[in-house]
Amino acid sequence: MHDVALFIPCYVDQFYPQVGMATATLLERLGCKVHFPEDQTCCGQPMANAGSTDAAAPLAERFLRIFEPFPYVVCPSGSCVSMVRHHYRDLLPGRTVDAVGKRTFELCEFLVDILGIQSIPGRFPHRVGLHQSCHALRELRLGSGSERVVPRFNKVRTLLASLEGITLVELTRPDECCGFGGVFSVEEEAVSCAMGKDRIADHLQAGTEVLTGVDVSCLMHLDGLVRRDRQPLRVRHVAEILAGASG
Amino acid sequence: MSAHADRAAPFVANDARMHWHDKAVWYVRGNRDRAAASVPEWETLRELAAQVKAHTLSRLAEYLEAFEQNALRLGAQVHWAADAAEHNAIILSILEARGTRKLVKSKSMLTEECHLNDFLAARGVEVVDTDLGERIVQLAREAPSHIVLPAIHKKKEEIGELFHHFLGTEAGASDPKYLTEAARGHLREKFLAAEVGLTGVNFAIAETGGVVVCTNEGNADLGTSLPAVHIASMGVEKLIPRAADLGLFLRLLARSGTGQPITTYTSHFHGPRPGSELHIVIVDNGRSALLSSETHRRSLSCIRCGACMNTCPVFRRSGGHSYDATVPGPIGSVLAPARDAGRYASLPFASSLCGSCSDVCPVKIDLHHQLFLWRRELSRLGLTPLPKRVASRMGSFVLRRRWLYALLGWSARVLGRMLPGRLLRWRINPWVRQRELPPMPKESFRAQWRKRRV
DSSP, X not given: OOEEEEOOOHHHHHHOHHHHHHHHHHHHHXXXXXXXOTTOOOOSHHHHHTTOHHHHHHHHHHHHXXXXXXXXXXXXXXXXXXXXXXXXXXXXXXXXXXXXXXXEEEHHHIIIIISOOOOOOOBOOSEEEEOOOHIIIIISOSBOOSXXXXXXXXXXXXXXXXXXXXXXXOOSSTTOOOSOTTTHHHHTHXXXXXXXXXXXXHHHHHTOSEEEESOHHHHHHHHHHHHHTTOSOEEEEHHHHHHXXXX | OOHHHHHHHHHHHSHHHHHHHHHHXXXXXXXXXXXXXXXXXXXHHHHHHHHHHHHHHHTHHHHHHHHHHHHHHTTOEEEEESSHHHXXXXXXXXXXXXXXXXXXXXXXXXXXXXTHHHHHHTTTOEEEEOSHHHHHHHHTTOOOSSSSSTTTTSOHHHHHHHHHHHHOOOTTOOOHHHHHHHHHXXXXXXXXXXXXXXXXXXXXXXXXXXXXXXXXXXXXXXXXXXXXXXXXXXXXXXXXXXXXXXXXXXXHHHHHHTSOSSOSEEEEEOSOXXXXXXXXXXXXXXXXXXXXXXXXXXXGGOOOOOHHHHHOHHHHHHOGGGGOSSSOHHXXXXXXXXXXXXXXXXXXXXXXXXXXXXXXXXXXXXXXXXHHHHHHHHHHTTOSOHHHHHHHHHHHHHHTOHHHHHHHHHHHHHHHHHSOHHHHXXXXXXXXHHOOOOOOOSSOHHHHHHHHHX
16 A cells, blocks of 8 residues: 655645545545645745745745655646656755655656556546646656657546546647646736637537646636636546546 | 736737737647658657757867868858957948948848848948848838748738838739749849848858858848858857768758758858858857856757747747747747846746747757746846745745645635625736636635544
8 A cells, every 4th residue: 555645736725625635535545545744835836937946945845844754745736746856956956856756746647657557447428628737748748748759648648538438539739738837827818818718719629528637727727717708618627537437 | 017928918919810820830830740750760869969069069169160260271251259249340341341232131040139230221231131031021120020930920911012012013912922923023133233142050060161051942042142252140059060960950950940851952151152252250149158057058059940939839829029039939038038137037937838849949958947947047136026026925935834824725715705706806816807716615625634534
């Protein structure tokens, strides 16, 4: 049995508790012993992306202290995982950050790479559109990506495709950014929303009923646009689909 | 709102035009994908090219000296320019020595960077850009909006209008073939009248002293064959060590930029033609300062293919002019702050950091990471907006205190549920202009988790 510490990003903790619960449920169902270190708050990504290293560094230091004791750290957000794995070394020069970084995983990545799972027993008879969150795709390499000339693979799609009755739709631009981008979403509001609306239009033409992805931040942005424009789409995190289908 | 955002918003506001631009540029990205996929060893080529460039930059001074010696041996004249002013003065002196007031130019982003056209025009020299896209923007008195597709922001109807006004084409004509023929006829006269032709340089080969120019229209070849004097302007970073390295870069350049296996013309200049002159102007203009920066040195590897622009979801929706820099898009947003951090402080933030640029870059510049690092430097220099710095500090203060974080999270959820929708959609908050806030749950995850445990 794997001891797993849940890393629940701040805004998921406060605004999307159902995603955290689905993550915990799924991991437990797959035989993990799940811990939630309550001292955790935020990995520091918002401050780091704003360029404020001084504000982000203490949060990175805090994160490492809290999660250092655990053999695995699992998080339902690719972007926050990438922050820990790839950017902490820029924030904390001289500090050994790789030990925790190497043990910190995005949920689907953990299921496929560490637990060795390729399929989830369960049923989800819907047309599902997968939004490929950029940091999960291009920094964590959860999939091959349309830019690189490498053998095609996609860990998230593999897991989703294993569900009975599911139809994964084909998009015209399979991995274009949704335009969230943290501080970008408000600082460059016009471009950010245009990017999001274009993604949604692509899903609508493909017949997506449920739009999913591994990053709650992208989904929060897309769902905000979907609800304002009253588009006929539901937005769900991949953990909610996998946990719900297998329950 | 940052400067780039201010310029991007009006471009986005014209929805039909924005989507037309997005599709036109995305089409080129699609061509690039197919061309790259046709080369099974593509990723190996990228890695090799990155290494050749890194190696060359690590010994740039030696390679520059070797290049100069070999170019001189071939009979070229070599000039060194520390900055744009020196570059422009050298060009003027070559024109004056020849006693001419006419210059035909093929595409050169370096001369755009040096604002050569304005400099020469102010001194009575007629400069004619001979690349079709460049000529279009020159007639429109605009800057190129893309380094490979300078007039990609212009519709054919607008070009028709411009040509009607300047070249006397039929009013209302917008057939691309007709307009291109008209430009061709107009430019032919300019070529024949010119005594000096200027080109950029794609690659300069240290081992041979030759320069290589890649174009699609053949204008560089006319501009160097008809006039008796050829000036080749190059940045110091254009060096490659050996002729044998050229194939690697030629395979990557056009495939990345336009999706062609190779540009229509790849012209090699090894010394002047008999009876003519070849001047090579080697320009620094801030490049050696960039070379000394351990963080941003890699951006000098850029071969100016334009792939990062074509793939950038922000560039496609905000247009090249929104960057207000010689080189727009991701690489431009990395290069411009090195030139003038204050003026271009908003550019590293004009990105969602999606990373697509880093994955298309044929020389593997870690573009989105470079943008991330620039944000840090700009913040340290105090060049990011004060509210952003204050918000980061306040956020950090709260997030270092679990109880305060939980309290504020709770308050946000309570307020979010209680306040009337009208107030929540108060449009002073940029989030809610076009988006809803997330529905506020009663309890946080940690509260639910605690309950489940007991």
